[in-house]
Amino acid sequence: MTLRNAIARLSGVGTLLVATDYDGVLAPIVNDPAKAFPLPAGIDALQELGTLPRTSVALLSGRALVDLARLSGLGGEALLVGTHGVEFDDGFAIPAEAAELRARLLAELGPLVGAVPGAALEEKIASVAVHVRNADEDAGEKLLAAVAAGPGSHPGVHSTAGKKVLELAVVETSKGTALDVLRERTGADAVLFAGDDVTDEKAFAVLRPGDVGVKVGPGETAAEYRVDDPEAAVAMFALLSEERRLHVGT
Numbered sequence: 001m002t003l004r005n006a007i008a009r010l011s012g013v014g015t016l017l018v019a020t021d022y023d024g025v026l027a028p029i030v031n032d033p034a035k036a037f038p039l040p041a042g043i044d045a046l047q048e049l050g051t052l053p054r055t056s057v058a059l060l061s062g063r064a065l066v067d068l069a070r071l072s073g074l075g076g077e078a079l080l081v082g083t084h085g086v087e088f089d090d091g092f093a094i095p096a097e098a099a100e101l102r103a104r105l106l107a108e109l110g111p112l113v114g115a116v117p118g119a120a121l122e123e124k125i126a127s128v129a130v131h132v133r134n135a136d137e138d139a140g141e142k143l144l145a146a147v148a149a150g151p152g153s154h155p156g157v158h159s160t161a162g163k164k165v166l167e168l169a170v171v172e173t174s175k176g177t178a179l180d181v182l183r184e185r186t187g188a189d190a191v192l193f194a195g196d197d198v199t200d201e202k203a204f205a206v207l208r209p210g211d212v213g214v215k216v217g218p219g220e221t222a223a224e225y226r227v228d229d230p231e232a233a234v235a236m237f238a239l240l241s242e243e244r245r246l247h248v249g250t
């Protein structure tokens with residue numbers, strides 16, 4: 001089945017959940033994480049979908065929840081889940097032991113990252129991300145290797161490599177577990193999930209028959225479908241919104 005046909009079929013299901021990653025899907029990848037703004041047409045399409053009967057929208061991102069809300073501008077129209085699936089918008093507090101481990105990571109990472117021009121730390125409630133997109137390539141790779149072998153190997157630390165970033169989480173994170181929770185909470189009969197990075201594979205892995213998984217951009221994936229870039233992903237959301245409206249009305 002083509003993606004177009006899959007979207008047409010999905011638009012007619014009883015209760016639909018449209019879930020998507022943020023960076024690399026709704027927002028093109030840029031050098032400064034604080035300036036990764038979404039494509040306006042994507043936000044429009046998701047807002048429209050969110051107003052339709054029996055239709056829920058969710059952003060499932062590696063971002064801290066507060067940053068996800070600020071950058072996407074989405075509030076009541078969408079369920080927001082940050083920090084790779086652990087930070088739901090109805091609250092999350094990390095255990096004291098994990099908070100201590102996070103403080104230890106920050107203390108150790110500061111000097112390592114500070115020694116590499118262009119490298120940067122991003123703090124989240126349950127993780128710390130080491131970014132090297134703006135560092136010299138060789139120095140960046142060496143830094144990530146040193147972080148993986150050092151702070152990243154401490155017991156209780158879960159390391160995940162992404163696009164020019166290594167994320168060190170102090171709790172177990174899984175977009176797959178989070179997608180299962182969202183499916184349950186929304187009572188969805190079918191789910192569309194779109195993602196571009198390694199952590200999105202955990203979400204593709206929990207998709208069921210009748211769901212639609214869409215990988216955005218290159219790279220190995222378990223998703224059944226692929227589009228080239230965020231612009232194509234946004235066009236897909238717009239098409240789904242149009243077709244869903246025809247089925248469920250307003």
Ligand SMILES: O=P(O)(O)OC[C@H]1O[C@H](O[C@H]2O[C@H](CO)[C@@H](O)[C@H](O)[C@H]2O)[C@H](O)[C@@H](O)[C@@H]1O
Pocket residue numbers: 021022023024028029030031032033036060061062063064122129131133162163164165167197199
């Ligand atoms: O799960 P996502 O919504 O895709 O978030 C994954 C990480 O995205 C951000 O980093 C990535 O995008 C930046 C902006 O385009 C880019 O500069 C960086 O190289 C990428 O790794 C974000 O900063 C991280 O916190 C997210 O975990």
